Amino acid sequence: MSVVVEAALLAGRNTRRFLHSPQLLGDAVAFPLVLLLLMLVMFGEVVAGSTAEPYIARLAPGIVLFSVAYSCAGSAVAHHVDLRGGLQGRLRTMPISRVSPLLGRIGGDLVKFTLVTVVTVAVGHLLGFRFRQGPLAVLGFLLVALLFALIFLWAALLVGATVGSVESANTAITMPVTLLLLVSTCLVPLSAFPDWAQPVIRLNPLSGAHSALLGLSWGGPVLVPVLQTLGWAVAATVVAGPLALRRSLR
């Protein structure tokens, strides 16, 4: 079998496990929605004065990105459980590529993130979020969200293969991701940050992807932020990918 077929089979297994677990499904879908509503009432009035677009136009893409990155904690946990629970051992006795289990994990999670993005955007629409750049930009929005997911998925696989317990797999992703959310342009515009911090805020992968999503929905620059996200995704694949593979095989 080719790597693609093997990865697709394993991705299907992971997706079915996810769809058949009401708890996982509820966590993945309900969490972004609760966050979206809470943050809209909390921050809407404070931030509204300082931006051209309505707050929901900024917040909805921000919540999409945060939920995607935050759910990668689930990927780290699942990968950890696969490695320690014996699935990985079993797969290694079979004549399949060593990369397939990792690609299967990534493929399955990209399906999950598509669902998260669609549901969050749909609820955002009810609250006033709009695509103003045409149908092609809508597709671009989803693709950028998935490209962004790749950055954290590779990191999650590395974490899952490295840490000693399910709890630490979880916190090793959720803590840094929460910090990254706070120091990004997902919640407030760049101009709200102190001048000395702005270059760092701009570098944050969440800020780059957020600018791209904002450009593809409300309007604004697209090319440079997309290239920045692509750069992060390539870097994560090249650096974390081989490391994650090596650690997973140990």
Add this chain to the structure above:
Amino acid sequence: MTTAAGTESGLGNLLAQGTVLAGRNLRHRATAEMAVMFVVFPLIFVFGFLLLFGRLFDARGLDYAQFLPPAIVAQWMFTVANTSGAASAADRACGMYRRCLVMPVNRGAIALGRVASEAVWAFVAAVVISATGHLAGFRFHGGIAATVGFVALAVAFALVLTAATTAVGLSSGDPAAVAALLNLPYLALIMLSTAFVPADAFPGWLEPVIRNSPVSVVIEALRSLASATPAWTEVRGALVWVAVLGVVFGAVAARALRRTR
């Protein structure tokens, strides 16, 4: 029989065994992860939120560096209580709780051990956040008595929450489910309060809810205690809430402790 009763009943046994169990609870959670948590949590929430909102609120005339740390203290009290709930569930799941029941151990000591160990975590957390806040510009302006009151109120709040999470933890017995279950009310309660944003920044229809949430009342009392002019009325409101919730959650926790096998 008299020897068994001799090791179980009485205030002396309660205190001695409670201390032993509290020590066990503390050692159980004194891991490298906990140490990381003590560094990362204040870093994320004090400096992260300050970066995020400092400029926006300064423009509104609010000193956010003074406003934020009491809220982060309250937030961490929730974390202490939630972690404790998961630990109670784990104790039940791994047999520790049952083992205490079959041994000649004072029942109250199990509760006391939990209360004492959480009080220690809450105290350390309040001190760590206050110190981190100090770096960012947060100050206790109210004198020593008000500062002691600040820490005491924070710890009391953590213990009230811990009573509730202990009841949930013991009734469930599944640490992962308890952690997930407690996360949602925690997020909603802390975000729908004056923790990060003052009440008048919320939509008008929501303001009364925000102002009267017990979480807001406690946080406002903490802020008052750290200010130059601590107001007794605010502190009294928080004490009433802590007392009422303490009685309610305490009763629920006592029931769970009696019923769980």
